[in-house]
Amino acid sequence: MNILLLGYGKMGKIIGEIAESRGHSIAGKINIDNREDLDKLDPKSIDVAIEFSQPEAAFENISWSIQRQIPIVVGTTGWLEKKAEVEEMTLTNNGSFFYASNFSIGVNIFFKVNEFLSKLMNETDGYQVSVEEIHHTAKKDAPSGTAITLAEGIIKNLKSKSSWNLKGEQESSDQSVEITSKRIDPAPGTHIIKYESPIDDIEITHTAHSRQGFALGAVLVAEWIPSKKGVLSMDDFLSF
Numbered sequence: 001m002n003i004l005l006l007g008y009g010k011m012g013k014i015i016g017e018i019a020e021s022r023g024h025s026i027a028g029k030i031n032i033d034n035r036e037d038l039d040k041l042d043p044k045s046i047d048v049a050i051e052f053s054q055p056e057a058a059f060e061n062i063s064w065s066i067q068r069q070i071p072i073v074v075g076t077t078g079w080l081e082k083k084a085e086v087e088e089m090t091l092t093n094n095g096s097f098f099y100a101s102n103f104s105i106g107v108n109i110f111f112k113v114n115e116f117l118s119k120l121m122n123e124t125d126g127y128q129v130s131v132e133e134i135h136h137t138a139k140k141d142a143p144s145g146t147a148i149t150l151a152e153g154i155i156k157n158l159k160s161k162s163s164w165n166l167k168g169e170q171e172s173s174d175q176s177v178e179i180t181s182k183r184i185d186p187a188p189g190t191h192i193i194k195y196e197s198p199i200d201d202i203e204i205t206h207t208a209h210s211r212q213g214f215a216l217g218a219v220l221v222a223e224w225i226p227s228k229k230g231v232l233s234m235d236d237f238l239s240f
């Protein structure tokens, strides 16, 4: 496949290496300082675009791809206020759009464990749930997209919770899942769910040791998406 990399920073570079090692070619490596190179590309020669840029850039990159009928796999976080607009654009243009807050297979197993645990926690009172995420200091958004997905998984399953808040930025309440964001180098991504009570604590953790798992997941989805249409997610891609 011929893959366009929209965003060629820490993630784009690893994705490019993995894609080439799997026999793919790279149609372009687009960054903030060479966006004009997009106009030199023949959209028909591109099989799929992979977008890992930054929150302010994602919407424009996604729109560019969808309007040219190029399937797009998006990992950029922190732009979700525009997701409904992108979904509508995808359907209007008969395009293919895939977003995941986290492409690691391990994290997607962790998402399911989180949902199962939060369902079980309806059976008892007295535990206070919270989410903590730890990432490197260059990360632009907080909370992480993964922490938001985890909080949404809790809200969907734990009857006592209906919203989430970022500690130190937004007010907390009894109905809210509090998320704490920490920035410590070189953390590629750690997420902790804690249920605390005076008697005991229950804690589950996912720790990424590198960015390799995120990048491999994005390439696997890029290999899968060209034959698919519509608004797609990890639940469509994974069989668990």
Ligand SMILES: NC(=O)c1ccc[n+]([C@@H]2O[C@H](COP(=O)([O-])OP(=O)(O)OC[C@H]3O[C@@H](n4cnc5c(N)ncnc54)[C@H](O)[C@@H]3O)[C@@H](O)[C@H]2O)c1
Binding pocket: 006, 007, 008, 009, 010, 011, 012, 030, 031, 032, 033, 035, 052, 053, 054, 055, 057, 061, 074, 075, 076, 077, 078, 100, 101, 102, 103, 104, 214
């Ligand atoms: N979903 C996942 O699994 C996952 C995993 C890791 C990172 N991320 C997210 O991916 C994004 C990128 O992470 P990173 O660590 O590679 O960041 P990074 O800062 O290392 O790289 C971002 C790159 O985007 C480029 N960029 C900025 N504006 C652009 C534009 N208009 N068009 C094209 N490129 C542009 C920058 O020049 C930079 O090289 C972040 O939002 C991060 O949260 C998601």
Ligand SMILES: O=C(O)C1=N[C@H](C(=O)O)CCC1
Binding pocket: 077, 101, 102, 135, 139, 140, 143, 144, 145, 146, 147, 188, 189
């Ligand atoms: O390094 C980042 O930035 C990461 N972003 C994603 C998020 O916000 O959840 C995934 C983990 C790494």
